[in-house]
Amino acid sequence: MASSANAAVSTTAAKWFKNGTALTATGVEIEGEKTENGIFKSEIGTTEIELQSTAFTCNGCTIANTKPNTSGGAEIATGSGQIVFENVTVLKPSGCTVKGDTGVVGVVPTKTLTIHGDWMDTTTTNHHAFIQFLPPAGTTTFAQFELSGGPCIGLPKRNVSGSVFGESVKNTGEEAAEQEIAFSPTIQSTSGGGLLLGTKPAELTAKGKFKLSLGGNYKIE
8 A cells, every 4th residue: 555645635526436327325335344453542631541442343334425515416326334443442541341331241332433434645656545434414524432440430421623635545536346445644644634532633544445245346536
């Protein structure tokens, strides 16, 4: 994968294609799994926070080509769904556990996110897509979690706000059964994304692959 540090990201009227044909507004379901563990880093007050997830699922995730507003315009690559981070452990501070909105220890779901795929790397030899994951319309909350046990007793439940960009590993236009997306602080710096834990900057490093639930090859370009 080419370094996103050398990329210039700009809005492009990109679309999803399945087996060479552009998707409609109806869209298709997708599912995902991790290829590298997810690491989330931030602070609560002066306490350093580091969480690790070794699995994720994509709950109700779909991709489609839709118009960005009711006033018209070209259809663009969009989507929606909830990323559920599983097997989540607290690396820092040691001795704590974490749970999200489900109340299950070790499970931290996002809200039902909106996906925009209309960002592209326009300068490097390897043209990658930058897929933006945003909170639901009208809100700023990306996810919520609560730490407990050990030194985390008494720490308040926290909101994760903002949005993140995932960079495609394959070049745009390369159709395949699976498409891998990477997340890192460098990618956020390149694309203008970013998360906050409360008021503190937060970093997400992860990699996952996504496929169509009913099979077939797909791409974005």
